[in-house]
Every structure is written in C-alpha cells, then in structure tokens.
Amino acid sequence: MTRDSHDVIVKTLARLLMPFMVVFALYVVMHGHHSPGGGFQGGVILAAGFVLLVISHGLEQTRKRMSEKVAEIISSIGVLIYGGIGVLCLILGGNYLDYGTLSKLLRVTPAEARSLGILGVEIGVALAVMAVMCTVFFAIFTAGESSQDDRSVK
Amino acid sequence: MTQFFVVLGVGMCVLVLLCLYRATYGPNVLNRAAGLSAIGTKTLIILLLMGVIYDRVDMFIDISMVYALLNFIGTVVLAKYLERTGEA
Amino acid sequence: MLVKDVICIFFMLAGFFFFTTATLGLLRLPDFYARLHATGKGDTLAVVLSLIGLAVYHGFSLTSAKIVFIAVFMFLAQPTATHAISRAAFRCGVQPWTCERGVLLEDDIAKQGGEK
Numbered sequence: 001m002t003r004d005s006h007d008v009i010v011k012t013l014a015r016l017l018m019p020f021m022v023v024f025a026l027y028v029v030m031h032g033h034h035s036p037g038g039g040f041q042g043g044v045i046l047a048a049g050f051v052l053l054v055i056s057h058g059l060e061q062t063r064k065r066m067s068e069k070v071a072e073i074i075s076s077i078g079v080l081i082y083g084g085i086g087v088l089c090l091i092l093g094g095n096y097l098d099y100g101t102l103s104k105l106l107r108v109t110p111a112e113a114r115s116l117g118i119l120g121v122e123i124g125v126a127l128a129v130m131a132v133m134c135t136v137f138f139a140i141f142t143a144g145e146s147s148q149d150d151r152s153v154k
Numbered sequence: 155m156t157q158f159f160v161v162l163g164v165g166m167c168v169l170v171l172l173c174l175y176r177a178t179y180g181p182n183v184l185n186r187a188a189g190l191s192a193i194g195t196k197t198l199i200i201l202l203l204m205g206v207i208y209d210r211v212d213m214f215i216d217i218s219m220v221y222a223l224l225n226f227i228g229t230v231v232l233a234k235y236l237e238r239t240g241e242a
Numbered sequence: 243m244l245v246k247d248v249i250c251i252f253f254m255l256a257g258f259f260f261f262t263t264a265t266l267g268l269l270r271l272p273d274f275y276a277r278l279h280a281t282g283k284g285d286t287l288a289v290v291l292s293l294i295g296l297a298v299y300h301g302f303s304l305t306s307a308k309i310v311f312i313a314v315f316m317f318l319a320q321p322t323a324t325h326a327i328s329r330a331a332f333r334c335g336v337q338p339w340t341c342e343r344g345v346l347l348e349d350d351i352a353k354q355g356g357e358k
Contacts, residue, residue: 007329010230013322017315021223028216035216045220048227055227055234155247155299162254169265176268176277184331188278191323192268195285195316196261199292202309211300215308222312226319233326237333 006058014056021049029126033115039122043129050134054141068138071131078128085120097121156207163203170196187232194225246298253295260288273339274331282324289316 029042054062086097094101099117100110108116170193177189198218205214267280293313297306 007326009322009325013318016318020315024219024223028220036213037216041220045223048224051231052227055230158251158254162258165258166261169261172265172269182274182336184274184327184334184336185277187327188274188281189268191327192264192281192285195281195289195320198312198316199257199261199289202293202296206296206299211305215305215312219308219312219315222316222319226323229323230326233323233330236327237330240334 007056011056014052018049018053021045021052025049025126029122030119032122033118039125040129042122043126044133046126046130047133047137050130051137054137059141066134068135071134071138073131075128075131075135078124078126078131081124081127082121085117085124089117159203159207163200163207166196166200166203170200183236187229187236191225191229194221194228198222198225246301250295250299253291253298257288257290257292257295260284260291264288274336275328275338278324278328278331282321282328286317286320289313289320 025042025045028037028045029039032038032042050062050066053065085099085102088105089098089101090096092101092104097117099114101113102117103110103113106113106116173189173192173196175189177186177193180186180189198221201214201218201221202211205211205218208214261284264281264284267284268277271277271280290313293309293316297309297313300306300309
C-alpha cells in the first residue's frame with residue numbers, strides 16, 4: 001500500500017548528495033595509501049550511494065542505472081582486474097601480486113610501479129565490492145515483494 | 155587543552171551510555187532507531203575528539219565522515235523498511 | 243591561553259550542553275514524537291556547534307575544511323533522517339501523546355495546591 005510513496009525531502013537530499021558521495025568514494029579508493037580507506041571501504045561507500053538511490057527514487061529508476069545483470073558483469077570485471085594484475089606479475093617473472101616487476105611493462109621505477117600496481121588492485125576490489133553489495137541489497141530488497149506476491153496468489 | 159578534550163570525551167561517553175538505555179529498552183523499534191541515531195551523532199564527535207587527543211585529526215576525519223554518511227543512510231533505510239512493513 | 247582556545251572551549255561547551263539537553267529529552271519525554279523532536283533539533287545544533295569549535299581549534303587547513311564540510315552535511319542530513327523516521331512512525335499508525343495525561347497532572351497539582 002505504502003510501497004510507492006516518494007518522499008520529496010529525501011529525494012531532494014539524495015539528488016544533492018549523490019555526486020559528493022561518489023567523489024568521496026573515489027577519494028577513499030585513490031587515497032588508500034596515506035589515510036584510512038582503500039578498495040573495500042570505497043566500494044562500500046559507492047554501494048551506499050546506490051542504496052540511497054533505491055530508497056529515494058524507487059527500484060525502477062535504479063534498475064535503469066544498475067540492474068542485477070550489470071552488477072554481475074561489473075563484479076566479474078573487478079575480480080578479473082585483481083587476478084589479472086597478479087597473473088601479469090607472474091608472467092613478468094615475479095611472485096603473485098609482486099608489483100615491482102610491472103616496472104618493465106610501465107617503463108617506470110620499481111617503487112612507482114608498486115604504487116601504481118596497488119592502485120590498480122584497489123580499483124578492482126572497489127568495483128567487485130560495489131557490485132556484490134548492490135546484488136545483495138537488490139536480493140534483500142526484492143525478497144519481500146516476491147513472497148508477498150506468492151502469498152496473494154495463493 | 156588536551157585535558158579539556160579528554161574530560162569532554164568522557165562526558166560524551168556517559169551521554170552515549172544514557173542513550174543506550176533508550177536503544178535497549180525502547181518500547182518499540184522506532185524508539186530504538188531514534189536512540190541509535192542519537193548514539194551515532196555523539197560517536198562522530200567522540201571520534202574527532204580522539205583524533206585531536208592523539209594529534210592525528212587528518213586520519214580520524216575520514217573515518218568520521220564515513221561514519222556520518224553511513225549513520226544517515228542507515229537511519230533512512232530503517233525508516234523506509236519500517237514504512238514498508240508497517241509494523242511499529 | 244590563546245584566543246582560539248577560548249573560542250573553541252566556548253563552542254565545545256555549548257555543544258556539550260545541547261547534547262545533554264537532547265539526551266535528557268530522549269530519556270524523559272513521554273512519547274516517540276516528543277523524543278524525536280528533542281534529538282532531531284538538539285543533536286543537530288550540538289553537532290554543528292562542536293564541529294565549529296574543533297575547526298576553530300585546528301586553524302586554517304585542509305582538515306578544518308573537511309570538518310566544515312561534515313558540519314554542512316550533518317546540518318542537511320540530520321533533519322532529513324528525523325523527517326524520514328517520523329514519517330515512518332506516522333504511517334505505521336503511532337498515535338501522538340494526547341493531553342489527557344497532562345490534564346491529570348494538572349489536576350494533581352491543583353489538588354496539592356488546594357491541600358496546601
């Protein structure tokens with residue numbers, strides 16, 4: 001009955017807050033070496049932005065931007081980035097996730113290559129965490145609807 | 155000045171314990187949610203006070219920003235959930 | 243003691259006072275809407291005052307700019323959260339506290355006054 005109630009105050013604040021939230025999440029991902037944060041925390045903040053979007057604008061509006069299928073693809077891409085960088089280090093003759101060997105490929109000093117490698121892994125982790133959190137939230141949010149529909153059919 | 159911040163932080167902790175009464179024994183879920191929201195607001199200030207006392211505000215400021223964000227989103231999500239299920 | 247320390251102590255004590263008031267309201271007021279009214283306004287004002295005090299103490303830097311950003315965010319978000327949860331309570335059918343108990347209290351006070 002009250003499912004389609006759209007609250008104009010929460011809606012306006014979500015519209016106002018969403019860009020700042022995404023920028024802050026990117027800051028947390030990028031700035032993970034110097035301050036608390038990293039891939040996991042940045043991904044959680046990105047997913048919190050989508051949760052706020054679902055709460056304020058409804059599920060249909062959110063599905064236009066991030067559906068379950070897109071979330072699955074993005075989570076696979078995130079894991080692929082993480083594992084791909086690790087295997088790339090193996091191919092270049094180091095250990096798994098040994099970023100120093102990436103310096104041959106990137107043409108920079110090994111220290112800079114370590115920093116860039118960690119950044120790439122963090123981006124992969126952030127994408128995977130965001131997509132999986134969105135999948136979990138969609139599953140929880142739509143569970144009540146389907147069971148209610150089943151009940152009404154029976 | 156550090157002593158002032160320590161005393162203020164201890165006072166905040168006492169206030170959090172008082173709010174914990176409402177969050178634990180509140181007559182229904184809505185009262186508990188109000189108590190939790192109040193606790194989150196005070197925790198934000200306690201985090202910043204800890205940062206000032208340990209002289210690492212640049213570390214604690216990011217944590218408290220995330221805490222404020224998640225406290226807001228958690229309260230709004232809880233309100234939406236209670237509104238949908240319709241049980242107080 | 244510097245001037246900025248005095249300003250910081252003033253703002254922090256004012257924030258602490260409003261935190262105490264909001265907590266007392268949360269504990270003592272009779273029903274849900276009244277409790278939310280206490281925390282919604284009192285906590286917002288207290289957070290903004292405390293954050294301004296900390297920003298003044300920290301001087302002019304990136305950190306104090308972030309503190310001011312948190313203050314602006316809380317100033318917008320805390321009333322919105324309060325509005326959302328009170329709307330949920332209204333839609334769930336929570337009845338506001340009516341005047342009957344207050345009238346009873348007034349009668350008691352009148353009786354005590356009459357006895358005296």
